[in-house]
Amino acid sequence: MAAKKSVKRGGKGKGYKASSTKLTNKRTSKLAKQGKLKPKKKKKGWGELNQQSEIQNHHRVNGRDELVPEEENDLSDQDLDFYGTPGTASSFISDAKFGSLSKETVSKGKKRKKNIDEGEEENYEQKPRKLFAKEENIKSLLPIKTSHGVIPQMTQIKQEEPEIKEEMIEKSETATPEKQEELPTLTNIELYANRQEKLRARKARIAALASSLIENPEENIKKLKELRSYVTECDPDMFLTVRKLAMISMMEVFKDIIPGYRIRLPTEAEKAAKLKKETKKIRDFEETFLLNYKKYLEFLEMTCKGKLVEDKDNRFGKSGAELRPSPAASQSLSVLAAKCLCEILKAHPHFNYRNNIITVLVPHMNKGNKEVRDIVCDTVREIFRSDKSGEVSLEIVKSISRMVKIREFKVKREVLDSFLSLKIKEVDYDGDLVKQDGKTRKEMMKKMSRRERKKKKKMELLEHELLETKASEDKNKKIKMHTEIVQTIFHTYFRVLKSLHQSSLLSTVLEGLARFAHLINVDFFEDLFNVFNNLIDSGNLGYRESLHCIKTAFVILMGQGEVLNIDPMRFYTHLYNSILSVHAGVSSDDTSLVLDCVECMLGRRRRQISQQRVLAFIKRICTLSLQQDGHCCVALLAVLRSFVVNFKSSELLFDNETQGSGMFLPELPHPEHSNAHNTMLWEITLLK
Numbered sequence: 001m002a003a004k005k006s007v008k009r010g011g012k013g014k015g016y017k018a019s020s021t022k023l024t025n026k027r028t029s030k031l032a033k034q035g036k037l038k039p040k041k042k043k044k045g046w047g048e049l050n051q052q053s054e055i056q057n058h059h060r061v062n063g064r065d066e067l068v069p070e071e072e073n074d075l076s077d078q079d080l081d082f083y084g085t086p087g088t089a090s091s092f093i094s095d096a097k098f099g100s101l102s103k104e105t106v107s108k109g110k111k112r113k114k115n116i117d118e119g120e121e122e123n124y125e126q127k128p129r130k131l132f133a134k135e136e137n138i139k140s141l142l143p144i145k146t147s148h149g150v151i152p153q154m155t156q157i158k159q160e161e162p163e164i165k166e167e168m169i170e171k172s173e174t175a176t177p178e179k180q181e182e183l184p185t186l187t188n189i190e191l192y193a194n195r196q197e198k199l200r201a202r203k204a205r206i207a208a209l210a211s212s213l214i215e216n217p218e219e220n221i222k223k224l225k226e227l228r229s230y231v232t233e234c235d236p237d238m239f240l241t242v243r244k245l246a247m248i249s250m251m252e253v254f255k256d257i258i259p260g261y262r263i264r265l266p267t268e269a270e271k272a273a274k275l276k277k278e279t280k281k282i283r284d285f286e287e288t289f290l291l292n293y294k295k296y297l298e299f300l301e302m303t304c305k306g307k308l309v310e311d312k313d314n315r316f317g318k319s320g321a322e323l324r325p326s327p328a329a330s331q332s333l334s335v336l337a338a339k340c341l342c343e344i345l346k347a348h349p350h351f352n353y354r355n356n357i358i359t360v361l362v363p364h365m366n367k368g369n370k371e372v373r374d375i376v377c378d379t380v381r382e383i384f385r386s387d388k389s390g391e392v393s394l395e396i397v398k399s400i401s402r403m404v405k406i407r408e409f410k411v412k413r414e415v416l417d418s419f420l421s422l423k424i425k426e427v428d429y430d431g432d433l434v435k436q437d438g439k440t441r442k443e444m445m446k447k448m449s450r451r452e453r454k455k456k457k458k459m460e461l462l463e464h465e466l467l468e469t470k471a472s473e474d475k476n477k478k479i480k481m482h483t484e485i486v487q488t489i490f491h492t493y494f495r496v497l498k499s500l501h502q503s504s505l506l507s508t509v510l511e512g513l514a515r516f517a518h519l520i521n522v523d524f525f526e527d528l529f530n531v532f533n534n535l536i537d538s539g540n541l542g543y544r545e546s547l548h549c550i551k552t553a554f555v556i557l558m559g560q561g562e563v564l565n566i567d568p569m570r571f572y573t574h575l576y577n578s579i580l581s582v583h584a585g586v587s588s589d590d591t592s593l594v595l596d597c598v599e600c601m602l603g604r605r606r607r608q609i610s611q612q613r614v615l616a617f618i619k620r621i622c623t624l625s626l627q628q629d630g631h632c633c634v635a636l637l638a639v640l641r642s643f644v645v646n647f648k649s650s651e652l653l654f655d656n657e658t659q660g661s662g663m664f665l666p667e668l669p670h671p672e673h674s675n676a677h678n679t680m681l682w683e684i685t686l687l688k
Helices: 002-009 020-034 077-084 092-097 118-126 161-174 178-185 188-215 223-232 239-257 268-272 277-304 327-347 354-366 370-386 391-406 413-421 441-446 450-470 475-499 506-515 522-538 543-558 569-581 588-603 611-625 630-646 648-654
Strands: 058-061 064-067 138-146 149-156 434-436
Touching (some): 188 239, 277 327, 277 354, 370 391, 370 413, 588 630, 611 630, 611 648
Antiparallel strands (some): 058 064
16 A cells, blocks of 8 residues: 555655656756756757648647547648738748647646756847848747747838838937936026036035135045045036136145145054054044145146046046137136145145145246246245245255256246345355354364363254254254255356357346355356456347346455456446446336446445546446436436545536546547546536
């Protein structure tokens, strides 16, 4: 009984042996679940239909299997024509010819057994439908699944259908997202209102971020990254406006929150060390701040060069080439970026990346864009005037000198004119810095005993520490910086004088030498005078360059050049001949330069000048006053009054009865031979 029961339940008794078909089906199902089943190839001659009487269809009718007679399976000629025509519901006859249909048996159970090859079905689904349509006018339909496989279905496409399809493709290509589809329907006023609304939202967010950063930078330092993202705005409707607002806002934020010390990034050993919570918080703030500050400076550098910086996380899908700002808009961005760099450098010249900012700005002093050039040159002059220690000035001077040398002195005048704003009064070429009472350190140390020298060194060390606590500038360090600045400037000036006599920079160089003549080293005096004599004799100099040469020569002679045996007669003669070139019709602004030269030659060297020379220059100055504007004329008369007071021989020019040998000859080039004592200052009566 037990054996019978086992056979009834599943046929798994002791003597039962599973059939090979069942084992094959189990193996196939297992491989199909694992995805390792390979699709079987169809046999070519399988399932061929015999239209006579070989195929019999079994149907379940009222729970019984009945045999359908052959007469019902046969198809009439009309049915063959209908099912064989392409474009109908199914190409039944064509499928039948190729053996796509087969005997289909139905089991007596509730559920039909599935013998579909799953691997073959998946392979069919992965193939594109175009593979089944060998002709262009044939389109594939959904296939029919049978117990023996998948039967592909085809239908013929009507001729009008391709045109409709092309129209649908064109519409799909020109179709845009929902938001962009609404734009063409908006009027200009609505588009403008939409832009203003978006711009207002950006302004509010930028203002909120900037306010929170200025209010509490330590707590809100993470918002600096979000604020920096607005400088790379890519919305084509308003990217220019938003970028400008973000650039200015970040500049003001950095000017306010930059610390008063240079930030030093920690080393690897310092990062690995354990820190307190407060120390770690400060370090994280400094690292985040310095990272954003560096990226902001890099953005300004690229914008200064006229390049449009793109955002990596571009939400609008517009690249820099697609945005295409106009040349005027690109130039306005460059000008604004240069202004931001200049403002940061002026506000915090001590902070990190100072050298990088200087390296970016100095080449723009020689650019063709006049607006950017004026902004950078004005910034450099302001830094020169306000720099107390000389560190920033030294870096700028070195950078300018390097640029001038690389460009082979083909630079604009404004580049070298910026040196005139330097305020340098004292230098030390010997290395013995002046301490007190005009004595150098070496001289004081020689006169001290051993105990006094030891005490002096301790006092110097103590004074140095006190200066560090007071954060005041060390005088010795300042003089050292100024000495290096002057040496760099003179090196540039002397190269121009030596090889570029026809350069447009010659007037600037001569003006600079006149400005810093009291700082020139004694070793260069003789060479300078030889160069000046050659320049004057060449006749290639204008009146302005000649006046600068004369001023430089006499400033040297008034200072350390007193020990030199140099006859300045040639410079007196040249000034006497070129002084009338300065008049109101051409160059009234150079009157101050004439007054400086006359003061150096006559006022400060009155004991070394002859009477005839004094009278000739007084007469020439009085004649010059008739050719000037009102304010220049007053200045010349003031100088004339001082000469009349200091030189008693000038009374001869006010006495009409005095007579001397010869006659006054104003056209002679030499003032000593002009017989100025035989003339009068009749110009004064005209000036009343």
